[in-house]
Amino acid sequence: MSRVQFRGEPCSHLSSLCDTVGVRLSDWDVLIIGAGVSGLSAFRALSRAGLRVACLEARERIGGRIETIHDPASPVPIELGAEFIHGRAAEIWDLVNLRHLTVYDCEEHAVHWAGGRFQRGEDSWEKISGILDEIKLRAGTKQDRTFASFLDQSPYPQNLRQWVTSYVEGFNAARADVVGIASLAEDARAADKIDGGHSFRILNGYDAVPAALIDGIEHIEKTLRLCSVVETIQWEPGSARIHVRSTLTGERYVMQARRVILTVPLGVLQAGPDENGAIRFDPEPAEVLRAARELQFGQVFRLVLRFQHAFWEERPELAKAGFLLSQEPMFPTWWTTLPVHSPILTGWSAGPHADELAGKSRVEIVRQSLSTLRNITGLTPAMLEAAYFHNWSSDPFSRGAYSYVPAGALPAREKLAGPVGDTLYFAGEATNLDGYSATVHGAIASGTRAARQVLQQR
Numbered sequence: 128m129s130r131v132q133f134r135g136e137p138c139s140h141l142s143s144l145c146d147t148v149g150v151r152l153s154d155w156d157v158l159i160i161g162a163g164v165s166g167l168s169a170f171r172a173l174s175r176a177g178l179r180v181a182c183l184e185a186r187e188r189i190g191g192r193i194e195t196i197h198d199p200a201s202p203v204p205i206e207l208g209a210e211f212i213h214g215r216a217a218e219i220w221d222l223v224n225l226r227h228l229t230v231y232d233c234e235e236h237a238v239h240w241a242g243g244r245f246q247r248g249e250d251s252w253e254k255i256s257g258i259l260d261e262i263k264l265r266a267g268t269k270q271d272r273t274f275a276s277f278l279d280q281s282p283y284p285q286n287l288r289q290w291v292t293s294y295v296e297g298f299n300a301a302r303a304d305v306v307g308i309a310s311l312a313e314d315a316r317a318a319d320k321i322d323g324g325h326s327f328r329i330l331n332g333y334d335a336v337p338a339a340l341i342d343g344i345e346h347i348e349k350t351l352r353l354c355s356v357v358e359t360i361q362w363e364p365g366s367a368r369i370h371v372r373s374t375l376t377g378e379r380y381v382m383q384a385r386r387v388i389l390t391v392p393l394g395v396l397q398a399g400p401d402e403n404g405a406i407r408f409d410p411e412p413a414e415v416l417r418a419a420r421e422l423q424f425g426q427v428f429r430l431v432l433r434f435q436h437a438f439w440e441e442r443p444e445l446a447k448a449g450f451l452l453s454q455e456p457m458f459p460t461w462w463t464t465l466p467v468h469s470p471i472l473t474g475w476s477a478g479p480h481a482d483e484l485a486g487k488s489r490v491e492i493v494r495q496s497l498s499t500l501r502n503i504t505g506l507t508p509a510m511l512e513a514a515y516f517h518n519w520s521s522d523p524f525s526r527g528a529y530s531y532v533p534a535g536a537l538p539a540r541e542k543l544a545g546p547v548g549d550t551l552y553f554a555g556e557a558t559n560l561d562g563y564s565a566t567v568h569g570a571i572a573s574g575t576r577a578a579r580q581v582l583q584q585r
């Protein structure tokens with residue numbers, strides 16, 4: 128655990144950063160907006176480099192799209208945001224080793240429910256990865272096209288197209304008729320470099336990763352400011368005034384710095400100026416905001432259900448399944464916690480499947496998920512003990528799940544990552560240029576990159 132407990136213990140002790148750390152408001156070298164893993168990795172790098180740096184976070188906790196519930200009634204931590212470590216990226220594994228976290232391989236055995244029966248997932252998976260390999264070979268950035276149009280011109284049978292579409296839409300939280308194959312190919316090549324097809328979970332809970340990032344940062348109690356919504360950034364080269372609202376006291380105040388690193392999600396950058404959570408700029412970094420609008424922010428509904436017992440194990444076909452895949456309109460994808468045995472199932476509805484759930488109440492979403500489970504297991508679910516859910520789409524500080532790149536829009540990602548006037552710097556998963564956007568390790572790498580950009584300008 129971190130030295131500091133941030134969850135549920137918000138920032139009431141921070142009445143004024145100016146008073147508490149004994150520096151003038153204008154003395155900040157860098158202000159970081161957002162305490163997700165990208166903001167925290169920039170915070171860590173710049174603090175270590177000796178800069179006077181503070182981090183402003185709208186929520187009352189760190190971690191952003193990593194949110195772990197440690198429910199004593201649950202045998203494992205409940206993840207509402209990121210759950211899997213995809214591959215062996217150093218950004219995460221260095222922290223895992225440093226903090227001696229317990230990580231285990233996920234059970235990858237998948238079962239497909241189709242045509243009223245279960246099929247082994249491995250056969251279809253081989254075909255799906257064959258199609259993704261073809262994309263890796265054929266996709267070029269110059270003549271990008273959507274995944275749907277690529278499939279339309281392919282010789283693959285209809286049912287295989289359906290499965291591969293579900294996979295691409297589910298994994299990328301994207302629409303097949305929007306996402307470009309150039310970025311899919313770039314991401315797949317990058318994943319190959321880190322054994323990205325291999326997934327792991329952190330037994331301690333994913334929130335151990337943001338906790339590891341702040342460990343050892345000096346004066347953290349004073350320089351990390353929670354419950355602080357950034358509303359406006361007024362800037363000129365070499366100087367920025369950040370207008371902040373405290374959600375704790377309602378107080379508004381201004382902080383000043385020579386540079387700002389923005390790590391807010393793409394959905395927040397895309398929001399209209401008067402929407403809750405949105406940031407107004409004066410003047411607007413027009414090229415960056417245009418680039419943000421060219422990209423897409425995918426939607427996901429992710430629901431964790433804890434039952435009295437693991438009822439699906441009554442069916443021998445499901446007893447060893449890591450994943451249960453179907454073509455159901457809502458919650459087509461489910462996974463268990465195997466190899467750790469628990470009575471917990473996670474349902475996943477992404478891309479167009481998420482549209483089906485938008486606007487529904489929590490109760491309706493749970494009811495829908497149970498009826499889907501009944502359809503695809505052929506069993507009556509055991510008594511539900513708890514349902515855990517965070518609506519990332521309606522959360523003003525995320526406005527969705529993670530980014531993806533429409534056909535032809537790959538250059539926009541580069542523009543989003545470019546510094547503006549040596550004063551505004553952008554980080555966050557959507558700005559990752561190495562093929563690791565939409566992931567935790569990609570977000571961490573983007574924060575380190577933004578910190579490097581700042582240090583190069585010193």
Ligand SMILES: Cc1cc2nc3c(=O)[nH]c(=O)nc-3n(C[C@H](O)[C@H](O)[C@H](O)COP(=O)(O)OP(=O)(O)OC[C@H]3O[C@@H](n4cnc5c(N)ncnc54)[C@H](O)[C@@H]3O)c2cc1C
Nearest residue numbers: 161163164165185191192209210211357555556566567570
């Ligand atoms: C449901 C879901 C499942 C996922 N599963 C996985 C997975 O299994 N594996 C994986 O690698 N990745 C996964 N991801 C993606 C991963 O969680 C993100 O890529 C990563 O956490 C993003 O980190 P970030 O720092 O870029 O953004 P964030 O974590 O979103 O951090 C940005 C911070 O900015 C703050 N903020 C926003 N607006 C303001 C404002 N106006 N003022 C102040 N602060 C503000 C936010 O509160 C937030 O804390 C998942 C994401 C979701 C939503």
